[in-house]
Amino acid sequence: MLTYLLKRVFQMFVVLFMVSVIVFCVMSFTGDPVLMIVPPTATDAQIAEARVALGLDRPLWDQYAVFLRNLLHGNLGVSYMFKRPALTLIVERMPATLELVFLSIVISLAIALPCGVFAGARPNNALSRAIMGGSLLGISLPSFWVGILLIFYFAVEKGFLPSSGRGTTGTLFGIPFAFLTWDGFKHIILPAFTLALGTLAMLIRLIRAQIMEVMRQDFIRFARAKGVTWRSLLFSHALKNALVPVVTVFGLQVGSLIAFATVTETIFAWPGMGKLLVDSINTSDRPVIVAYLMIVAAMFVAINFIVDIVYTMIDPRVDLR
Amino acid sequence: MDEKRKTFYRTEFFHNFVRNPGAVIGLAIVLFFLITVIIGPMITPQNPYDIASLDLMDAYKPPVWMDGGDRSFVLGTDDQGRDILSAIVYGSRISLFIGIAVVVLSCAIGTFLGLVAGYFGGRLDGFLMRVVDIQLSFPAMLVALFIMAAFGRGLGKLIIALTLVGWVLYARTVRGSVLVERNREYVDAARLIGLSPFPIILRHVLPNILTPLIVIATIHVGTVILTEATLSYLGVGVPVTQPSLGLLVKNGYDVLFSGLWWSSVFPGMFIMLLVFGINLLGDFLRDELNPRLK
């Protein structure tokens, strides 16, 4: 168990190291950040001075060494736009993104589990067919377009839900959260639903396919031969077996929610780290982009690790090596 | 030829296809889009990117069924007097072109690397599959977003970025299939008599991987179109001079609050329709071609 954990932690650092190299190289080959921060009227001498001040005149590997040393000290550079540490900017905006992602997970699971199980248990039922048609439509929808439709209907036409921003926030453990106030909740509901839609539709399809696959297996038939009721067949025999693979995909889905939060936050002007990323891309604010990618990569690696642990807990056949 | 066609009509595949309304509708949608993008520019009322044909007098026209609609602009016009329907036809061309180009490239590269990895095994295989694993643990949209953010918008760059995140699916499938074939007796037999087993494996592997590849590629076209639309919406996809459906939605969103809903709603609806059609078809193919479900 301990060796397994150590091995995994080591692997996680290897992956993060590779990500840092790739991110650093790709970002170094593109654009000239110096031109972004000097005033347009700057002379060549001033530009050269700024280049030296940023350390951009040194060889690439040297720049990377500095970057890595700073990274290990928690220093991810200073934003060109905000003139503040990039890490601070992201950490400040992280709660907004995390609450959005969390609420989306809750919405997706609350809808996808019953719908997926039902559609898998009664595949020929008319309602199941409707669920499947709806979910296929759901994975075909561009999420930004759904956001626009929701804004247009609920904010522009009806005017009873706000179209942008986070509203009033309440405080929990010293961290501001929107869902703690009624006003904040009204602000979060549209973006959370928009973000949830794709994951929700995908999970319905996955859960249904898994249930159908498990229901075909021999041990289900054997359980039927034991005289097990249909309900117990579904919930105590099929469901858990069907959910084992869903857990793996769910981990990936959480990562994908964080990624797609960039889009949702941009539409709804939600002040999270995703919107910060898109804004930074548009202003070529390199330190913020790099910091975002490193932090998100660390989050994904951590999520994968948690998923593996959960996997071994629900499936006795999997052994920690 | 005629004989062949007759037997196709009698296959189970065809039988199930005509009895599956989803599959028929999916095929109809996909064919509709293919025809539209091929002959569309010949029949649209204007070329939306020919500045000379735009007239600011035509701006802000609603769709034809609303008050103030104009019969020559069926789906209305945007703030510069551009016909939305024409813009959609041109936009669909770009979206579909990117979708197909990325899938063809990803499939070619992924199949090649999958064959090589599966056949030679060893370190090369270990390295390639490690790359595949790591890449699959990051959302494709985010990786593509990062590449586009670094290199800037552009049609060619977008195709390269989406191919870079797309090839892994094919590589993994093909590698798995090669590994299965490599352990068959006929491969040992070929080796024993001194033949190189590679051509033989290729001849056995290719037909085996064809059906899964068709399914993956079909669904992948839809995914690529959606990802492209999202990136373009974020402003890191296609350039403004070659707006895809996604960029049209973004342009429309900028004027949404002045009540011009049609210039973002209709392009988005066409993205949905196109991707839905492709997914309907992909779903049918997957159910039909997957021998495990039979």
Next chain:
Amino acid sequence: MSGPLLEVRNLRTWFELFRGTVKAVDGIDFTLDTGEILGIVGESGGGKSVTGFSILGLIDPPGRIAGGEVLFRGEDLLKKSEDEMRRIRGREISMVFQDPMTSLNPLQTIGRQIDEMLVLHTPLSPAGRRARTLELLDDVGIPTPEDRLDCYPHQFSGGMRQRVVIAIALAATPRLIIADEPTTALDVTVQAQILALMERLVKRSGSALILITHDLAVVSEMTHRVAVMYCGKMVEEAPTRELIARPHHPYTKGLLGSIPRMAGPRVRRLPQISGMVPSLFDLPKGCSFAPRCSFAAGRCFEEIPEMRVVAPGRKVACHSPVGAEEGETKRAR
């Protein structure tokens, strides 16, 4: 209660597929008395397993029971509701499946899977159920049952798993057990142990047993009577010893001929039945076995032979049965 425990009459189970209707079971009859062991033999694809599942009402679409009666203690199981059948499954009739690797739930402990049966079909208290579970595991020869209760199926070998499956099947002391190829998936050395175990436990509990197998050697050791199936139809039924000694149907004779014998004259090569099992989509017009039968004559290709009694307790469906002249059979008895 008089009459047989189980009486199957003209049972037909069909599968409607795109390529046509597969008559997996097409009009079979047999009876079974309390405590009797009946073997159903035939090649794979002959409809043996489908017969077992049909009795328990476990046929799923595209399959359907197209007709017939399954009388269990005088009541037709085919007319019962799903709810009523659920109370019969496990309690009155239980089943042992072919592959012990896949018939247990991989995510539940052995103890829980046996316990489930007791919860469903016995009035026992939790403590009583635990005691009974241990007793059952002990009966099927699992050493130190207390330590095994919390084990998962993957921690057991195939033979051990099949013992657990048998324990589950016996848990509610059913009147009838249907064992579908219970030893096919096991190692040869384990096969004999499992069969001996089943025979002992069935005899002790007084249950009847239907042993479905393709292996005539298994049948000859354990069963009282044998029914032979070919392409969904019963072709011969007889007391085991008589069937082995004097098979009437050419197919039975063929099956018997392909078993290696230790005693008797040495044969250079094991005889085998020539040809292949015909496609169930496209059965011959007359007797299904005719194309492979060395005795087939014109009539065999035209007319499906009816099952008829040729001697007390002996039935065969053949136009020209082997060695079944009336006189000879009488002399034998």
